[in-house]
Amino acid sequence: MTTILHLDASPRTDRSISRRLSRRFVDEWRTHRSTDRIIHRDLAIDPPPHVTQAWIAACFTPNEKRDAAMRRDLSWSDAAISELEAADLIVLGTPMYNYGMPSALKAWFDQVIRVGRTFSFDLARGDWPLEPMMSGKRLVVLSSRGEFGFEPGGPRARFNQLDPHIATCGRYLGVAPNAIHTIAVEYQEFGDDRHARSVERAESEAVRMAGVLVAEAAPYAVAGRASA
Amino acid sequence: MTTILHLDASPRTDRSISRRLSRRFVDEWRTHRSTDRIIHRDLAIDPPPHVTQAWIAACFTPNEKRDAAMRRDLSWSDAAISELEAADLIVLGTPMYNYGMPSALKAWFDQVIRVGRTFSFDLARGDWPLEPMMSGKRLVVLSSRGEFGFEPGGPRARFNQLDPHIATCGRYLGVAPNAIHTIAVEYQEFGDDRHARSVERAESEAVRMAGVLVAEAAPYAVAGRASA
Numbered sequence: 374m375t376t377i378l379h380l381d382a383s384p385r386t387d388r389s390i391s392r393r394l395s396r397r398f399v400d401e402w403r404t405h406r407s408t409d410r411i412i413h414r415d416l417a418i419d420p421p422p423h424v425t426q427a428w429i430a431a432c433f434t435p436n437e438k439r440d441a442a443m444r445r446d447l448s449w450s451d452a453a454i455s456e457l458e459a460a461d462l463i464v465l466g467t468p469m470y471n472y473g474m475p476s477a478l479k480a481w482f483d484q485v486i487r488v489g490r491t492f493s494f495d496l497a498r499g500d501w502p503l504e505p506m507m508s509g510k511r512l513v514v515l516s517s518r519g520e521f522g523f524e525p526g527g528p529r530a531r532f533n534q535l536d537p538h539i540a541t542c543g544r545y546l547g548v549a550p551n552a553i554h555t556i557a558v559e560y561q562e563f564g565d566d567r568h569a570r571s572v573e574r575a576e577s578e579a580v581r582m583a584g585v586l587v588a589e590a591a592p593y594a595v596a597g598r599a600s601a
Numbered sequence: 602m603t604t605i606l607h608l609d610a611s612p613r614t615d616r617s618i619s620r621r622l623s624r625r626f627v628d629e630w631r632t633h634r635s636t637d638r639i640i641h642r643d644l645a646i647d648p649p650p651h652v653t654q655a656w657i658a659a660c661f662t663p664n665e666k667r668d669a670a671m672r673r674d675l676s677w678s679d680a681a682i683s684e685l686e687a688a689d690l691i692v693l694g695t696p697m698y699n700y701g702m703p704s705a706l707k708a709w710f711d712q713v714i715r716v717g718r719t720f721s722f723d724l725a726r727g728d729w730p731l732e733p734m735m736s737g738k739r740l741v742v743l744s745s746r747g748e749f750g751f752e753p754g755g756p757r758a759r760f761n762q763l764d765p766h767i768a769t770c771g772r773y774l775g776v777a778p779n780a781i782h783t784i785a786v787e788y789q790e791f792g793d794d795r796h797a798r799s800v801e802r803a804e805s806e807a808v809r810m811a812g813v814l815v816a817e818a819a820p821y822a823v824a825g826r827a828s829a
Contacts, residue, residue: 473707
């Protein structure tokens with residue numbers, strides 16, 4: 374079985390392009406693998422708390438010494454990390470806001486990247502003391518941008534603070550840089566033919582990418598099949 | 602008179618390095634120019650709301666057509682933009698979290714960068730339809746990083762999603778790229794001599810930078826002086 378963590382970060386519900394794309398991907402996945410587990414976490418409807426001083430203190434307190442308040446402070450993070458640990462594939466639908474992540478998505482990363490849970494810290498490693506504790510996950514980013522040309526070499530590449538940031542943080546989710554697949558709708562603010570073509574391309578690319586990753590996924594166990 | 606908008610984004614209160622640095626800068630400024638207006642906005646204690654679907658709809662509704670609920674949805678943004686409009690100089694104390702802005706700081710940018718208020722949008726401009734509506738502000742960034750080497754050419758330069766993102770968004774605050782001065786404490790996670798030296802350097806640099814900008818600031822009006 375493959376477990377998918379499906380995240381949506383767009384504050385728009387009905388009119389969101391990134392939500393439609395992430396749903397398209399997941400729906401396509403389901404047509405091939407109907408019994409896989411899909412965990413959906415809506416970061417806009419139910420936004421992660423910002424990191425607080427108490428949260429930081431709780432993180433740096435050994436688990437057995439945490440009191441009830443500390444456990445409460447970490448409960449959102451604990452639940453989100455459990456979902457992440459279970460996931461083989463993360464499907465992230467997000468708009469680009471002010472050239473980067475919407476604040477609710479950044480809050481999710483700040484809640485799940487946690488010492489002793491998603492990365493270890495050891496000064497014996499010298500100048501590179503952080504190591505991720507998970508590995509082997511894949512990440513599909515389905516995003517929407519108002520402008521265009523954010524790809525490497527594009528006219529707005531240097532303003533793209535979304536994709537490089539996701540890649541930088543992805544390491545601590547157990548996602549290697551070459552395990553990230555990004556599909557983006559562009560030109561949303563222009564509302565012209567270029568936008569229409571971009572939507573069309575991204576939708577068929579989302580379906581194609583689902584097929585590629587389905588083909589790579591572990592086959593159903595025979596027992597699992599028989600019981601389905 | 603110069604108006605300073607002093608922002609703090611660190612969730613830590615007493616132990617925050619970036620808060621100490623931003624306070625150091627502002628205190629030094631005050632010793633030279635005691636009657637300047639300083640607006641302090643604490644983004645950690647009183648975090649900006651995340652952008653919502655209703656917020657977006659209210660932004661795109663002409664002011665005279667907004668109902669009471671829409672005005673309420675925009676009230677945080679309105680207040681924050683008024684502070685920004687008043688400011689000649691923005692002093693931003695912030696840690697680097699997961700290589701970028703803390704989520705509360707991103708929420709501030711998402712609240713203040715707003716069509717018709719901080720930027721105009723016109724398709725007659727072709728492929729670059731956005732233009733900032735303000736200009737001539739300066740920004741001093743006082744930040745703290747757990748690791749080191751995030752400067753251009755440094756070993757972690759490619760992971761730095763904080764400074765380039767602030768520069769990209771700064772344009773829409775009326776801050777040109779060459780009007781940003783960044784002072785950073787590094788090595789916090791190492792807690793060694795390099796960290797101690799970095800703190801010392803950053804503190805004296807904050808004081809020096811305050812002096813440089815004081816020297817550039819508009820002199821007190823004679824009338825203002827007489828009445829002080």
